[in-house]
Amino acid sequence: MSAMSPLHFKENAIKALADTELQRALGxxxxxxxxxxxxxxxxxxxxxxxxxxxxxIKDHVLGQLDLYLEAFEKNVVANGGTVHWAKDAAQARDxxxxxxxxxxxxxxxxxxxxxxxxxxxxxxxxxxxxxPIETDLGEYIIQLRDEAPSHxxxxxxxxxxxxxADAFRLHHRDLAPExxxxxRAALLNEARRALRERFLEADVGITGANFLVAETGSTxxxxxxxxxDLTQTLPRIHIVLAGIEKMVxxxxxVATLIRVLARSATGQEMSVYTTISTGPRRPGDLDGPEQxxxxxxxxxxSKLIGTEFQEVLRCIxxxxxxxxxxxxxxxxxxxxxxxxxxxxxxVLTPAxxxxxxxxxxxxxxxxxxxxxxxxxxxxxxPKMMRHWREQEFAMRxxxxxxxxxxRLFAFVAAQLPTLYHFGARLAMWWLYRRGKKxxxxxxxxxxxxxxxxxxxxxxxxxxxxxSQWRGPRRHRRSAA
Amino acid sequence: xxxxxxxxxxxxxxxxxxxxxxxxxxxxxxxxxxxxGCRVAVPRAQTCCGQPAYNSGDKADARRLARRVIVAFRxxxxxxxxxxxxxxxxxAHYPEALADDPKWLPRAEALAAKTYExxxxxxxxxxxxxxxxxxxxxxxxxxxxxxxxxxxxxxxxRALLASVAGLSLRELPGRDVCCGFGGTFCVKYPxxxxxxxxxxxxxxxxxxxDAVLAGDLGCLMNIAGKLLRxxxxxxxxxxxxxxxxxxxxxxxxxLAEGEEATA
Numbered sequence: 001m002s003a004m005s006p007l008h009f010k011e012n013a014i015k016a017l018a019d020t021e022l023q024r025a026l027g028x029x030x031x032x033x034x035x036x037x038x039x040x041x042x043x044x045x046x047x048x049x050x051x052x053x054x055x056x057i058k059d060h061v062l063g064q065l066d067l068y069l070e071a072f073e074k075n076v077v078a079n080g081g082t083v084h085w086a087k088d089a090a091q092a093r094d095x096x097x098x099x100x101x102x103x104x105x106x107x108x109x110x111x112x113x114x115x116x117x118x119x120x121x122x123x124x125x126x127x128x129x130x131x132p133i134e135t136d137l138g139e140y141i142i143q144l145r146d147e148a149p150s151h152x153x154x155x156x157x158x159x160x161x162x163x164x165a166d167a168f169r170l171h172h173r174d175l176a177p178e179x180x181x182x183x184r185a186a187l188l189n190e191a192r193r194a195l196r197e198r199f200l201e202a203d204v205g206i207t208g209a210n211f212l213v214a215e216t217g218s219t220x221x222x223x224x225x226x227x228x229d230l231t232q233t234l235p236r237i238h239i240v241l242a243g244i245e246k247m248v249x250x251x252x253x254v255a256t257l258i259r260v261l262a263r264s265a266t267g268q269e270m271s272v273y274t275t276i277s278t279g280p281r282r283p284g285d286l287d288g289p290e291q292x293x294x295x296x297x298x299x300x301x302s303k304l305i306g307t308e309f310q311e312v313l314r315c316i317x318x319x320x321x322x323x324x325x326x327x328x329x330x331x332x333x334x335x336x337x338x339x340x341x342x343x344x345x346x347v348l349t350p351a352x353x354x355x356x357x358x359x360x361x362x363x364x365x366x367x368x369x370x371x372x373x374x375x376x377x378x379x380x381x382p383k384m385m386r387h388w389r390e391q392e393f394a395m396r397x398x399x400x401x402x403x404x405x406x407r408l409f410a411f412v413a414a415q416l417p418t419l420y421h422f423g424a425r426l427a428m429w430w431l432y433r434r435g436k437k438x439x440x441x442x443x444x445x446x447x448x449x450x451x452x453x454x455x456x457x458x459x460x461x462x463x464x465x466x467s468q469w470r471g472p473r474r475h476r477r478s479a480a
Numbered sequence: 481x482x483x484x485x486x487x488x489x490x491x492x493x494x495x496x497x498x499x500x501x502x503x504x505x506x507x508x509x510x511x512x513x514x515x516x517g518c519r520v521a522v523p524r525a526q527t528c529c530g531q532p533a534y535n536s537g538d539k540a541d542a543r544r545l546a547r548r549v550i551v552a553f554r555x556x557x558x559x560x561x562x563x564x565x566x567x568x569x570x571x572a573h574y575p576e577a578l579a580d581d582p583k584w585l586p587r588a589e590a591l592a593a594k595t596y597e598x599x600x601x602x603x604x605x606x607x608x609x610x611x612x613x614x615x616x617x618x619x620x621x622x623x624x625x626x627x628x629x630x631x632x633x634x635x636x637x638r639a640l641l642a643s644v645a646g647l648s649l650r651e652l653p654g655r656d657v658c659c660g661f662g663g664t665f666c667v668k669y670p671x672x673x674x675x676x677x678x679x680x681x682x683x684x685x686x687x688x689x690d691a692v693l694a695g696d697l698g699c700l701m702n703i704a705g706k707l708l709r710x711x712x713x714x715x716x717x718x719x720x721x722x723x724x725x726x727x728x729x730x731x732x733x734x735l736a737e738g739e740e741a742t743a
Contacts, residue, residue, distance in 0.1 A: 010669070013669070013671060013672055017671055017672070017675050326657055326658045326660070327672055330676060331672060363665075364665070364668075364669050366625065366660065366661065366662025366663075366673075366676075367662060367665075368625035368657075369625055369629040369630070370625070370629075370657070370658070373629060386534070388537075389536060393536065393537030393538050393539075398536070398537065402536070403538075406533055406541070409532070410530070410538065410541035410542075410544065411541070412527075413527035414527070414541065414545045414548055415544075417524070417525055417526075417527050420527045424499070424500050436734070439733060439734055440733040441705070441708050443709075450666070450668070450670040451666060451667055451670065451705070453670055454670060454674035454677075454706070454709065455674070455708075455709050456704075456706075456708040457701070457705055457732075458701050458731045458732030459501075459732070460500055460502070461501065461502060461503055461504060461728075463503065464499050464503060465499040465500075465503035465506040465522075466499050466522070466524065468503055469506070
């Protein structure tokens with residue numbers, strides 16, 4: 001596995017580009033997700049209006065998040081549950097460990113949770129003698145492979161079927177060697193068989209939440225496998241782990257958000273399961289946990305409120321920005337070395353781990369704008385990456401060579417246009433002469449190795465436009 | 481559409497890349513604008529729109545350059561740019577960069593309101609529906625990201641290219657996907673940029689096109705550079721050159737000796 005730090009983005013990206021299996025997987029992913037989303041959007045003429053409404057709902061909540069969080073806590077308590085406030089990842093881990101210890105938990109099943117990744121709960125529980133078991137199929141596969149998710153909704157998107165079969169054969173001791181694991185159904189059945197036992201033996205179930213509903217004190221998850229339901233109803237204790245920005249005023253608002261979520265994520269109209277959890281089992285209920293805990297994680301989120309990054313808290317983690325990002329599509333999720341990859345990760349990661357640790361992420365974008373174009377809650381992701389670059393420049397994290405070149409160019413261009421035009425004419429003439437030998441192109445360029453390693457550099461035509469435009473009429477190469 | 485303006489004054493923001501590398505695009509733009517009935521001027525005070533500084537986080541320098549462009553172009557009826565990227569900088573990002581400057585924001589907004597990408601201007605404002613030009617070949621049209629998403633350019637170049645004699649147009653399957661240029665991105669992350677432009681060139685070749693056209697010289701230099709390196713015979717031109725029917729060597733190539741242009 002490549003080094004999991006955004007500090008190694010460049011090296012990781014180069015490795016990822018050379019990984020043929022990964023490239024094949026990414027090729028499939030791009031086509032599948034994008035086509036399905038396009039079709040789903042075409043089928044719903046009011047999709048763009050719904051996006052506006054979804055954005056409005058999230059903006060409204062973020063404008064008074066404190067009030068909604070308090071209301072949510074009050075209603076969770078009224079339903080018989082408990083809310084725990086975690087300032088950072090360490091606090092969240094401790095809270096969860098304490099709950100597990102109080103009930104003597106040995107095994108914990110987990111629904112898919114990006115916040116779980118964010119606080120790195122699995123290694124922490126393991127280190128404390130508690131066995132966490134992922135129950136989402138993709139998460140389960142990468143847990144067996146000891147990897148991090150490479151996509152926020154399709155964590156094992158980088159793994160092929162053969163690799164899955166290998167992981168099962170290695171870890172499922174009771175799997176007969178002669179049983180074929182060559183098609184999807186066989187793999188699915190094998191995972192189901194192994195996981196079913198785990199569901200039954202778990203003492204605690206941890207899930208994430210797609211939405212926290214203030215009005216009812218409910219938490220909501222959407223899944224396609226139903227594993228979330230089993231994770232939260234079979235064990236005695238259900239712990240919900242969620243970021244504070246998942247708050248939504250009421251169930252009507254959830255309905256709006258759900259309509260844009262699945263369409264943006266997988267192109268489904270709705271995910272297969274939408275599970276609403278409201279407190280522990282009540283007297284007379286047929287199932288449900290004895291205890292219901294909600295761990296609300298801040299971890300840097302509240303300090304984004306009121307800043308130029310506030311809008312990123314609207315994110316509903318659909319993954320559409322990853323699916324449509326040409327950089328993500330080139331290097332995959334692991335290269336980012338961050339819990340959240342792709343465009344959303346480029347904006348969120350510097351806020352979570354510090355810009356010094358993640359300088360490359362907001363820079364590794366062409367600002368093509370496709371992420372913003374598909375975002376269901378219209379987060380201006382490129383603009384926010386630019387805000388990070390501004391902070392980087394202000395903090396002097398940009399390499400000095402680059403800073404100086406930029407500033408010198410800008411100074412001459414802004415203050416000394418005559419020098420600019422003169423210098424440009426000389427430089428272009430020189431490049432033109434050099435390019436002449438190569439038939440109009442240069443294969444090597446001083447300071448331009450990044451370009452010419454992979455591409456030729458088209459030589460200039462010779463004289464600049466300005467010098468011809470201003471020259472005597474006969475030199476004006478009128479196109480007529 | 482509002483009434484077609486009569487003989488408007490147009491300031492051509494020629495862009496650094498066109499000024500330096502491909503003057504024939506500037507002359508093609510002038511020819512097209514004059515043919516559409518515009519009075520064209522090219523202020524000498526223009527240098528760079530400030531996008532490299534702005535996208536590198538150097539907001540102070542970007543603002544300085546923006547103010548310079550605002551002053552240089554304030555008197556024209558329209559500002560026309562043969563690039564979606566530089567046009568987008570003026571139209572979308574000047575007001576954003578100067579948002580907290582009460583003196584300059586209204587000026588930036590006034591400039592933004594009259595700034596257009598060249599082909600969109602010809603089509604949407606001047607009402608051009610056809611051109612008199614000839615081009616022998618099968619051309620793939622590459623939408624630049626900024627043209628597509630900041631300047632609302634998609635149908636206009638296709639509509640005008642449809643009137644070019646001899647030209648047949650091919651659509652690329654990934655027509656809304658970036659070519660990997662991205663300004664400084666292409667040299668900061670050359671491996672990723674290369675992967676993206678390699679995909680793009682493969683698509684262009686698979687489309688059966690023998691030429692690629694686009695409205696942004698940045699994308700074109702990237703794509704042409706990759707096509708040349710890969711030894712593909714596909715020619716690259718700015719869309720304005722084809723619409724204006726100018727005789728120029730494809731980007732990154734030279735006409736045979738004797739045919740050589742003024743330089």
